Amino acid sequence: MNLISMQHNKVTVSVIGASGYSGAELVKLLMKHPGVAVEKLYAHTQAGKRFTDLYPSIPCDKVFQTYSGQTDSDLYFLALPHGEALQLVPGIVAAGKKVIDLSGDFRLTSTAEHKIFYGGDKSADDVLQYGMPELFRDEIAGSTAISNPGCYATSITLGLAPLFRGGMAGLDVESVNVTAISGISGAGRSSKLELSFSEMSGNMRAYKVGKHQHTPEIMQALGTSATEPSFRFVMTPMIAPYVRGIYSVLNVRLASPVAMESIRELYARFYANAPFVRLRDGVTEVSHVAHTNFCDVSIAFESGGSLVVITAIDNLVKGAAGQAVQNMNLMLGFDETTALL
Incomplete structure (x- = not known):
């Protein structure tokens, strides 16, 4: 089903790691997007606080929650420290949800180079479509899980x-x-x-x-x-x-x-x-x-x-949250520039 064709139901999105700078920038952009609804914000260390307690200039009254495997949103952004998304993304993908990960966990096809430069192990299957629209626009549009580029x-x-x-x-x-x-x-x-x-x-x-x-x-x-x-x-x-x-x-x-x-x-x-x-x-x-x-x-x-x-x-924008929203727009069939101009 083409999500953009849903006239009366916006695409629901949640952000895991919403209290950091990139996560907050994501929330700010998503709040302006006409085709999506921000459903939940997850930030374990800030659980129970309101988003506006940390970022008063961004009009979002959501309360931070602890993520424990929920998969009720249509699409999930992950803005977590390197290594954490490796544990979470497979379960979200298996539940049939769309994913955009902002960490480096799924960018490299070489497991050897991942170990050298990130200092951890991962399997050869832990690779997602690389989300640089200027190089891979068609591939992104046909993907359900994206690894957002680094800044x-x-x-x-x-x-x-x-x-x-x-x-x-x-x-x-x-x-x-x-x-x-x-x-x-x-x-x-x-x-x-x-x-x-x-x-x-x-x-x-x-x-x-x-x-x-x-x-x-x-x-x-x-x-x-x-x-x-x-x-x-x-x-x-x-x-x-x-x-x-x-x-x-x-x-x-x-x-x-x-x-x-x-x-x-x-x-x-x-x-x-x-x-x-x-x-x-x-x-x-x-x-x-x-x-x-x-x-x-x-x-x-x-x-x-x-x-x-x-x-x-x-x-924080083209190097992180903005590019992630740009990728989301391509994945969902929105105009690429929606909420970004």
């Missing part, structure tokens, strides 16, 4: 995908060196001393250099792997003293030079039907995308085979 992976993959998936003859990437800067909300809502105002004000630092867990996800989306890469890839994630946004500077080395105009045309063709990717003439900024589901892409420089691409996203 860094969204910013970086969308900046690189046309070079690897655009079908341009003679285009060969030798190496990619990424510096990606995230706002503090990317670390989640849990209190950490090193992320306190007194530690981060006027400060910036790199972390997980060359071994961030989104690395294999990026490589997988580009058609290769982190352990057997087809090009050299180095990622340096950084954290800066602002709340939301990811700013990625992608230094690409091509095997042979390609004219700037040809690169621009390649990106324009690739994203011609992508409503949330904007190609900017000037250099984009985090402020251009904050609180939106857009990914802005700037082709900033090309000379002698050296190419610089810059992208900006809001890590």
Whole structure:
């Protein structure tokens, strides 16, 4: 049954892990969606409190509950720490419900890379359709369970995908060196001393250099792997003293030079039907995308085979909740932009 054809009954959705930043952003977007009804919010540590106790600016009077296997909603979003969704998603799927998981538990097809980068075991069956609409729109529309991309992976993959998936003859990437800067909300809502105002004000630092867990996800989306890469890839994630946004500077080395105009045309063709990717003439900024589901892409420089691409996203929206709603829209047959513009 096509859920969008249900004229008088909205699709019921519940959020497991609704008290975190991504979960709260989900609730805010879902409350605006004309085709869905938010049924239940689950957050074990906040059980008994009202959502508005934590987020007074979002008009939702639901009370947080503890999740214990309920499957009464049509669709479930999971916004949980890595490892927890592995235990919950199979039961929800078995009950015939739709699922969108925002963790990294089901993104990687390689169990070996999952163990290396996430530090835990999973079976080869623990893989869901990867939910990046700009690359897999048709597959998402036909799926009932989606693994939502990571925030860094969204910013970086969308900046690189046309070079690897655009079908341009003679285009060969030798190496990619990424510096990606995230706002503090990317670390989640849990209190950490090193992320306190007194530690981060006027400060910036790199972390997980060359071994961030989104690395294999990026490589997988580009058609290769982190352990057997087809090009050299180095990622340096950084954290800066602002709340939301990811700013990625992608230094690409091509095997042979390609004219700037040809690169621009390649990106324009690739994203011609992508409503949330904007190609900017000037250099984009985090402020251009904050609180939106857009990914802005700037082709900033090309000379002698050296190419610089810059992208900006809001890590809580396009990097998490907004992309999850975008995936939901495709799964349920709604217009892709519903509740996101």
